[in-house]
Amino acid sequence: MLGRLNHVAIAVRDAKSAAKIYGKAFGAEISEAVALPDHGVITVFATLPNTKIEFIEPLGEASPIAKFVERNADGGIHHLCYEVPDIIAARDQLIREGARVLGDGVPKIGAHGKPVLFLHPKDFSGALVEIEQT
Numbered sequence: 001m002l003g004r005l006n007h008v009a010i011a012v013r014d015a016k017s018a019a020k021i022y023g024k025a026f027g028a029e030i031s032e033a034v035a036l037p038d039h040g041v042i043t044v045f046a047t048l049p050n051t052k053i054e055f056i057e058p059l060g061e062a063s064p065i066a067k068f069v070e071r072n073a074d075g076g077i078h079h080l081c082y083e084v085p086d087i088i089a090a091r092d093q094l095i096r097e098g099a100r101v102l103g104d105g106v107p108k109i110g111a112h113g114k115p116v117l118f119l120h121p122k123d124f125s126g127a128l129v130e131i132e133q134t
């Protein structure tokens, strides 16, 4: 059920300028900035051969990453995103195994136009986990 690492997300104050060093110094392909009002973030992706780095910036007052960015003024690793073939089956199995799903448990459409869910960091060794349906 656990698939590829889709991306590692880094939360920052300014996603575009954070991504710049990956484009300039590493020569990675950098996406345009995309606002996701449903998630309260602006995202910019750096594409690597085997995964992506997602830079997220708070969008709006109620952004779920506002506090994180406040506490980590220079930015910091925010979550890991794993691919799953069937997000509902994955969710139900994770719940059966005692993992907590954040929010109302209903998948939202994520940055790639695919359903995503977030899982409680306390159930995953302190790391916030996002699952995305492939």
Ligand code: CO
Residues within 6 Å of the ligand: 007, 009, 054, 079, 081, 130
């Ligand atoms: Co993500």
